[in-house]
Amino acid sequence: MKVTFCTDLDKSVVVANCEKRGWVQVGPEDDWLIAKKEDGYKSLFSVDSGYRMNDNQIINHFPNHYEISRKDLLVKNIKRYRRDLEKEVTFVLPADYNMFVEEYRKAPQSTWIMKPCGRSQGSGIFLINKLSKLKRWSRESKNPFQPQLSKESYVISRYIENPLLIGGKKFDLRLYVLVTSFRPLKAYQFKHGFCRFCTVKYDSSVAELDNMYVHLTNVSVQKHGSEYNALHGGKMSVQNLRLYLESTRGKAVTETLFDQISWLITHSLKAVAPVIATDRHCFECYGYDIIIDNKLKPWLIEVNASPSLTSTTANDRILKHKLLDNILSIIIPPCGYPDVRWNKIPSREAMRDFDLLIDEDLIHLQEEMETGDKYTVKQTMYRWNRYALFNCCRISCLPNKLKPNLAERCVLEL
Amino acid sequence: MDEIKDKGIHHTAIKICEDLQPSPAYVGLYKEIQKLVSSQHVKYDDFKDSLTKAIKDNGIECQLRNNIYHWVRVKNTESVTGHVFFKKAQVHWDKRIHKSLNSMCNELGIDLAKLRSTAERNDLMEKWSEMSNYDVDVSKYRPVYAPKDFLEVLLNLKDPSFVHKDGEPEWEFSFLPLEVKDLEDLRALYTEFSRGEQILGTGLVGSQAALEEERIILGEKVLTKNYAPVAQEYLKRGCPRSLRAKMWSLVLGVGGKYTQQEYFHNLKNHVLQYDLMIDKLVIKDIQLTASNDDQYFVFEDVLYQIMLCFSRDGTIIKNLKNQPGYMQVILKGKQPTAENTITFPPSGVIPFHGFTIFLFEVTVSLNSKSIDNIAEAVSFPLFLFALTWTRRSTSAVVIRIIIQIYKKAKANFIKKWYSGHRDSRIGNGGTVTQCHQ
């Protein structure tokens, strides 16, 4: 069968990977089997577009992926997932303004980060450490807290003031997660990823509060700095981070950290699973932004539904090429062409550099048949206990403590 | 007979005491013993026995033993005499390097050593923790030599007594006789390797995880013993990353709590005071390698500090088995008196292209928490000297060359033995086997 693909994203990594498989690129009007689209896919799903995908067509987005990738919606969904919140640390402004003020008063010395909900690449982000500054900002911005006039809403979260520093600099982690289905949840974590470093040494003093080269790790911000080096782009591989941590902190704590990160990801997916319009034609790759604090606790910062495929360095290109290749390897059934009737259980070989995070089908299968280790789910799956939930799954917008019964309920859900 | 033996021990003890006194570890040891003496463990009327017991109980005996072990190690290096042709080759090499240093200086119109002005000193001091922002033009400098230049020299070493036996294949680069007659002897000479034990970092990936677990458990036991010779034995089969910092410090006898800070401070002051040509080579090397590399860039600032201090560390030249050549340089514009003369380079080590990268592993391991802790990282020079300079020493060179020979011959029977050496890069558990003679 001839496989055709269609993309509105003219990225060589995409085209090269598809052509390598002998697939043929076509325009959106032609018949296609695999679509990689960044915009305009919404119309595909809407009722009046009249377009219905057949069994051999797949697409790289879920209809409403914004439930996880929009900052405010992720907050909402995770809150719903943890209905029993005791304490809020992320708010959507202007809607939650009063709640925020209440929270702010409890710890007036802490710093907060303001991010416009719909924007990305660090644009429009700023830090505040005083309520008066927030008030001034709201006065100065043209449409203050009057939702009907305000074009932009913001999320405000507690700023992680004690990030782990290496060489004195702050960094965040970019990891990739492939989801082939939300109900049942099937997710894979890419082994490779990178740390994005700030170019200027970290300094939490008030004087540096407005210096974005100190606080924001986005490459789109850092590349304008005078210290930016285009050869490495401020990116270090996750493997190196692991080696560094093993050398300096020990092996056990390093493993725990990475286990916790996998947990964090699994939980964020479980949080949105109920609201994602699941569709067998869809798969999606998410870019997870995670910050590790100096106590080696991971915090989820953001999930991007269209992680950048632009390569800033040579190693970046290698990584992204591999990412695409491995994604295609997982989503295409053994027959070699897309088929939504497939059970979406790839062989271990097909997973290549992806690790299985969770596959609820397999969990059921295993429970039913006790089939030994034909498919071993990532080890951490079984270390699901209360400790894990309390300590790992703190998302930047989650409370520090969760009620115990919640942990138990999650166990049952699995 | 016994009497003579007793006397001998007595003399050795006196000699050790004399040698120990100026050593950096002495201050700490002395302080701890003083503390003990004033504690209630030591009784006035039973001074000798109670002190001996207290020393044992409080782990000081262990420290003492470690110090003696380091003393023996240094002594051993003093007494080694290499082959004459090796020595000659070394002198020749050193001359060549010094000549090219001098000619670079002439060409660029700069001096090997001069005092820094107050302004320069302040500037450097201010940028000390962020040396990547230190503005100095090194565009005209070039690395004095590359590792491959050195390799070439090694491969061309010729032992005058080497005869080519009939029936032996012609090797492209082996003009050194083997120290053994046959495979049996070779096995005897390298018993440790011939046992065929698995070494961490070599062999199949699959088997490594279990071995690493095993080594971690054993390594932790070794560390609680705190006894350097045991640690050295342990290192021979490879050390997991997570224990390297502690294990290396133990074997090398560095990282004492009292003296490191001060020691580092003195080296730093030397950097602030003197402007040496070698500094530019260091800066150049970091700029060419670490700064642009996605594995190393994060550690750039730390590397500057360590490399500059390292270049000033005179203990390295003192402890080197085959004394490398060095120059006595008079500071620019000064009278040729003793106080205006410095050994150049003070450490005896002239960095080659890529030298900094060799430091990486050690830096990462020992610089455990932050740059404030960098004094701890200074323990690396000794390690480094062991690592880079044993490569010049006889046995290490011979091992390398043997490896080359057998590689060429594709001699299957030797494979097992060879696998112990194969992976001897830095950053690998197997390396350490090379550092000890």
Ligand SMILES: Nc1ncnc2c1ncn2[C@@H]1O[C@H](COP(=O)(O)OP(=O)(O)OP(=O)(O)O)[C@@H](O)[C@H]1O
């Ligand atoms: N709660 C926080 N504490 C500390 N730092 C934060 C926090 N939230 C965000 N940051 C920093 O700000 C940067 C930008 O945040 P975020 O990724 O949410 O914004 P963005 O504009 O959507 O960026 P992009 O779309 O490129 O990922 C992050 O990379 C991180 O370094």
